[in-house]
Amino acid sequence: MKHGGDLLTYKDKYEGDLVDFSSNINPLGLPDGLKEELMEAVDDLKSYPDIKYRSLKKAVSSYLNCHSDNVVLGNGAVEIIDNFISLAERVIISTPSFGEYKYRALIHGKEIIDIPYISHESPDIGLIGRDLQAGDMVVLGNPNNPSGMRLKQGDLISIYQLVKKAGAYLLLDEAFFEFCPEDYDSIDLFKDDGYSSVGIIRAATKFFALPGIRLGYGCACPLTVGKIENIKLPWSVNTLAEKAGTFVFKDEDYIKKSKAYIEKERTYLLSELKKIKSIEAFNSQANFVLIRLLSSNEDEIFKYFLSHGLVLRKCSSFDGLDDSFIRIAIKDRKNNNRIIDLFKKWDKEF
Amino acid sequence: MKHGGDLLTYKDKYEGDLVDFSSNINPLGLPDGLKEELMEAVDDLKSYPDIKYRSLKKAVSSYLNCHSDNVVLGNGAVEIIDNFISLAERVIISTPSFGEYKYRALIHGKEIIDIPYISHESPDIGLIGRDLQAGDMVVLGNPNNPSGMRLKQGDLISIYQLVKKAGAYLLLDEAFFEFCPEDYDSIDLFKDDGYSSVGIIRAATKFFALPGIRLGYGCACPLTVGKIENIKLPWSVNTLAEKAGTFVFKDEDYIKKSKAYIEKERTYLLSELKKIKSIEAFNSQANFVLIRLLSSNEDEIFKYFLSHGLVLRKCSSFDGLDDSFIRIAIKDRKNNNRIIDLFKKWDKEF
Numbered sequence: 001m002k003h004g005g006d007l008l009t010y011k012d013k014y015e016g017d018l019v020d021f022s023s024n025i026n027p028l029g030l031p032d033g034l035k036e037e038l039m040e041a042v043d044d045l046k047s048y049p050d051i052k053y054r055s056l057k058k059a060v061s062s063y064l065n066c067h068s069d070n071v072v073l074g075n076g077a078v079e080i081i082d083n084f085i086s087l088a089e090r091v092i093i094s095t096p097s098f099g100e101y102k103y104r105a106l107i108h109g110k111e112i113i114d115i116p117y118i119s120h121e122s123p124d125i126g127l128i129g130r131d132l133q134a135g136d137m138v139v140l141g142n143p144n145n146p147s148g149m150r151l152k153q154g155d156l157i158s159i160y161q162l163v164k165k166a167g168a169y170l171l172l173d174e175a176f177f178e179f180c181p182e183d184y185d186s187i188d189l190f191k192d193d194g195y196s197s198v199g200i201i202r203a204a205t206k207f208f209a210l211p212g213i214r215l216g217y218g219c220a221c222p223l224t225v226g227k228i229e230n231i232k233l234p235w236s237v238n239t240l241a242e243k244a245g246t247f248v249f250k251d252e253d254y255i256k257k258s259k260a261y262i263e264k265e266r267t268y269l270l271s272e273l274k275k276i277k278s279i280e281a282f283n284s285q286a287n288f289v290l291i292r293l294l295s296s297n298e299d300e301i302f303k304y305f306l307s308h309g310l311v312l313r314k315c316s317s318f319d320g321l322d323d324s325f326i327r328i329a330i331k332d333r334k335n336n337n338r339i340i341d342l343f344k345k346w347d348k349e350f
Numbered sequence: 351m352k353h354g355g356d357l358l359t360y361k362d363k364y365e366g367d368l369v370d371f372s373s374n375i376n377p378l379g380l381p382d383g384l385k386e387e388l389m390e391a392v393d394d395l396k397s398y399p400d401i402k403y404r405s406l407k408k409a410v411s412s413y414l415n416c417h418s419d420n421v422v423l424g425n426g427a428v429e430i431i432d433n434f435i436s437l438a439e440r441v442i443i444s445t446p447s448f449g450e451y452k453y454r455a456l457i458h459g460k461e462i463i464d465i466p467y468i469s470h471e472s473p474d475i476g477l478i479g480r481d482l483q484a485g486d487m488v489v490l491g492n493p494n495n496p497s498g499m500r501l502k503q504g505d506l507i508s509i510y511q512l513v514k515k516a517g518a519y520l521l522l523d524e525a526f527f528e529f530c531p532e533d534y535d536s537i538d539l540f541k542d543d544g545y546s547s548v549g550i551i552r553a554a555t556k557f558f559a560l561p562g563i564r565l566g567y568g569c570a571c572p573l574t575v576g577k578i579e580n581i582k583l584p585w586s587v588n589t590l591a592e593k594a595g596t597f598v599f600k601d602e603d604y605i606k607k608s609k610a611y612i613e614k615e616r617t618y619l620l621s622e623l624k625k626i627k628s629i630e631a632f633n634s635q636a637n638f639v640l641i642r643l644l645s646s647n648e649d650e651i652f653k654y655f656l657s658h659g660l661v662l663r664k665c666s667s668f669d670g671l672d673d674s675f676i677r678i679a680i681k682d683r684k685n686n687n688r689i690i691d692l693f694k695k696w697d698k699e700f
Binding site (some may be wrong): 005 | 357393403404
């Protein structure tokens with residue numbers, strides 16, 4: 001299973017510090033005060049984390065505006081994705097999307113139905129609904145990775161209605177939710193329905209710049225939460241992740257600043273990338289941009305950027321994309337300019 | 351699934367700090383310098399852990415005296431147990447033993463064969479070998495939990511030969527290995543055979559007083575390691591656990607001091623417990639002691655100790671034990687004396 005963020009593999013290829021454009025982490029870094037909070041928590045390492053994660057669930061439910069009984073926790077979003085998928089009979093995915101949906105379904109021996117996105121922006125609702133059965137789980141990224149696009153609210157509601165009617169289940173992977181412009185909030189949207197046929201997964205990993213701490217969380221009906229608690233490994237969220245989670249969600253200032261920062265940089269980066277002739281930069285609502293290479297391939301471009309200290313995400317490992325796609329994270333202005341300048345240079349020289 | 355270490359559930363039952371005798375953690379606390387090491391690592395949280403855990407595997411292999419290719423890592427020993435068990439066709443366990451062996455086998459839908467221990471000290475080798483088939487996995491605690499007894503070297507070799515002949519697999523859970531008197535080292539014992547039919551799991555959780563950090567590791571042949579890497583979730587060991595693991599194994603002084611400390615306290619505690627008339631304290635080689643209550647039951651004794659601020663481990667949740675058993679951790683002298691004094695008081699008053 002290919003993932004971004006593996007800088008160590010390339011560290012001998014460049015003299016100096018590599019910049020990671022292959023994983024999509026908040027460029028503002030850790031929230032203020034977290035370091036001090038974690039230092040205090042080091043003394044707690046000599047006890048197990050709370051096996052029921054009572055404080056952390058309370059903090060998450062207050063952040064998500066749902067009930068504690070609706071909260072599931074995991075070692076990153078990926079453990080929760082795995083737990084949900086293990087409950088399904090068939091798994092329906094829309095490609096291209098995050099590779100773990102299919103991979104975890106394979107590991108669990110599930111039948112997989114693979115439906116291509118109609119366009120960069122929309123999954124094929126007709127195809128998703130056509131053969132839907134009880135026990136099916138439709139897994140969608142919202143925003144989707146690598147496209148960076150949110151489901152339109154109308155589309156989401158249509159899909160949910162199809163899923164519910166069929167006795168199936170909808171799993172929304174919203175690990176990049178906070179980076180997107182505010183449109184609707186799935187947690188609110190399905191609250192009145194008690195999340196009866198939908199699970200929504202989010203992560204501290206990306207938005208709070210904490211991929212190293214491994215903290216994912218989600219919202220589902222208590223019955224589904226119970227099923228997941230039943231199969232999941234005990235204590236998979238460690239004491240420091242537990243502590244971080246009770247701290248970061250309260251930092252409204254960091255949340256606001258980060259949203260504004262990403263919005264500004266996304267607008268800037270997209271407008272500059274769209275001027276580059278040798279690439280097609282797709283619209284994105286997230287903190288990453290999918291790019292089609294018009295006169296090159298992922299290996300060539302990857303090497304070129306690596307020779308300048310930048311690690312991109314090659315995309316041919318995504319089902320449905322060939323070697324003419326790459327994905328880049330949105331970072332701070334200085335680094336975003338490095339990407340733009342290098343593409344401009346590439347345009348001129350090749 | 352019942353586990354020790356859940357103090358929060360009982361915190362309202364006692365005014366003051368509860369002492370945890372229900373989970374078996376090194377009473378000497380964190381190794382010196384670890385706190386400072388982890389503080390430095392907080393800045394690394396903004397990157398993913400190394401998805402291949404190159405440094406950590408090197409540190410573990412050097413500590414275990416095996417090759418990096420033999421090392422598997424996990425979010426505590428329990429994730430590795432789960433990964434191994436998922437590879438088996440049938441799972442053979444010897445009860446009483448750590449409940450997760452059976453529970454994870456159930457979750458993975460495996461057929462389970464449950465063989466009672468012959469005595470407190472020995473599994474039933476005859477029964478284990480009787481019906482052994484290719485694809486079977488024999489899971490044994492070494493030392494076993496809750497008995498605290500190591501497999502005798504001769505027994506272990508007999509079982510391994512049976513397993514190998516049948517094309518089965520032996521999984522040794524040695525999470526408490528370092529607490530035991532030095533007899534043999536399974537990692538050395540099976541090295542010449544290349545761990546062809548055996549996997550050995552250990553943990554930083556208990557011996558390095560780090561249950562909160564979640565770090566388990568094990569040793570197996572590269573083929574089995576590869577199978578596990580293939581199914582396991584990415585990044586399940588977080589950045590701080592990764593850092594702790596590259597630090598603690600080098601602390602030979604802590605290791606030596608801890609072994610001597612536990613040895614001394616075990617000898618003292620056992621000899622004192624054996625004087626108590628209302629209980630039978632079983633021999634143990636580990637850092638915990640299994641106790642049979644001769645004139646009481648687990649609920650009564652649990653409440654009595656809780657009213658004095660001590661949390662014991664009730665044992666009826668172990669298959670094969672009824673409500674006349676409890677387990678206590680070996681702690682520092684002051685706390686060990688609290689256990690002894692309270693039992694003496696119980697003896698007198700009831």
